[in-house]
Amino acid sequence: MEILNRLREATADIHRRIEKLPFSRRMLTGQISRREYTVLLQALLHIHQSYERILNACPALRTLWPQCPSRAAALARDLECLGVELNDRPGWVEEWISQIDALQEPMAWAGAGYVLEGSRQGSRFLAAPLAKALDLPLQMGVGLDYHLDNGPDPAQTWRAVGLALSNLATRLQNPNSIVAAAVITFENLHSLYRDISTLPQEIAQERSISV
Template identity: 25%
Template sequence: MTYQSTRIMDLLKEATAEPHRDAERRRLQSELVRGRLPAETYARWLGQMFLLHRALWKEIERRRAEHPPLDEIVRDEGLHVENLRADLALFGIDGDEVAPLASTQRAIRSIDLTSRADPLSLLGYNYVLEGSMNGNRFIARALENGLEVPAITYLDPYGDEQRPVWQEYRERMNAAGFDEAQGDRMVAGAKEMFRFVAEMSEELLPETVRA
């Protein structure tokens, strides 16, 4: 069965509503959005996001010629890799030297496996990272005055174009006509990516501070 034109994005949103609420409630995210995260922890978080985006972008680039929907839907998400690299450089960190946390290693391994077994499901991961730009703008506003360096390029890549860019992304996904099985696998990938980001948040800033 092929979904109606709006279906895949509605499905992804509906299926990940709970993981999204969970992500928002994480201590790391709530401290970020309140502008209270120490700069050092923020820089460590950027480092892990750099590794995640770099791994995903590398696999999308590798597969896009053979899998047309990847090419039609994903435009230039490599932009996030470069923005992260630049933000890290403002903290004096070389992205290529960042060591992955255990959760980041698991995420990278899954990206790798999915890329080999089911390349279109990379779009489930990409949905989560691209969609997170919606909330990242709020985080950028919360952080911009508190940081000593303007390392918020990653969080606000599109400026006032954020909504139209997201709307166009939604339209491209909905127009691709994925079948139900592919949609289900993408949803599984999206849930998995939310889980990895939650685990990464927990590793960087535990939910409960132990005595």
């Protein structure tokens, strides 16, 4: 089966579970507080920074992978706009990296790339309700770049990601490692969204950011 179809099949259930979480539902309906949104952005910054650092340090993967707008840079800009300080990299992010490294296939990181680039598809539906919830204009440079900075032709970039995945899958002895890395990444992100869903009420309802 084509690698993109295998990735979709292997991760469809986790994606559905993420979409059903209370935090995801509230993002979609514009009902989250700035405080809990910034908890998400802080964690995503560590995920994307780590992924982009690993991608750039692997020439074999970097050569095949398309140039996509840096989501780590977008997250750093958003946190600055929202007046939030950066925190230390949490232990579970180290654990996520170890889980993928344990597959002993550097190219498997393309599976994480599938998840992190693919999540831009959801951003198309999240940007507007988030702007409403955070009381921000729906534009770049105000704290929503993570969802809006998708380059001049997002559909073309996503096709290029699919092509890179196909190329990689034919070169690897064990393309299952790409699927395994995607599942590991999705599961870690599900845990993050689940944990934010259960933040104490006072944080979930806090309208202003305390730093």
